[in-house]
Amino acid sequence: KQEVTQIPAALSVPEGENLVLNCSFTDSAIYNLQWFRQDPGKGLTSLLLIQSSQREQTSGRLNASLDKSSGRSTLYIAASQPGDSATYLCAVQTYNTDKLIFGTGTRLQVFP
Amino acid sequence: DAEITQSPRHKITETGRQVTLACHQTWNHNNMFWYRQDLGHGLRLIHYSYGVQDTNKGEVSDGYSVSRSNTEDLPLTLESAASSQTSVYFCASSVSGGYNEQFFGPGTRLTVL
DSSP, rough: OOOEEESSSSEEEEEOOOOEEEESSSSEEEEEEEEEEEESSSSSEEEEEEEOOOSSSEEEEEEEEEEEETEEEEEOOOOGGGGGOOEEEEEEEEEEEOEEEEOOOOOEEEOO | OOOEEEEESSEEETTTOOEEEEEEEEOOOOOEEEEEEEEETTEEEEEEEEEETOOOOEETOOEEEOOSSOOOBBEEEEEOOOOOGGGGEEEEEESSSSOOOEEOOOEEEEEEE
């Protein structure tokens, strides 16, 4: 059974820092991995999707990498800003299904 | 613009009542999903559908049902609401066939008293 873990559960950093959020999964047979952002009381916004054949994806200050063989993904946020404060969720789509399995998220706070 | 909407956004009901949460998407996606989000558990899959007349159980399906009569809608019904079903419910949709992004609705906050 696929299990997804995110470390750390919470992170508080000063503005301007570069930071790394971690996601690990137990079954490497995946179609893709998605990173989402969730603001308090809101829905999920898709940030990046990495297909199983890819090693990384970039969007603005965000870079996500995928090492399928070791069951790990990292989300790198460059030059963090207070507006980046949110919960970040990763989810994997296990091979041969269209379902997502979610981690429990990392709550990020960036203070001025 | 295509979107996915949920209604109501907030609902308070009593134990034992039947409740239906609506989900409507204009992406023309074949796949639709219902999740619940609870502290400490993250998002868990309740039911999902890969197309019209197709429905499948997820990991926490007890006490819930869905039906898919058209491409756009997947209503979620709580047959007899229980306090343990107090949660935030999210609907999502995606193109079928793997490798595709899921898009999420804004969520419905349900309180069962």
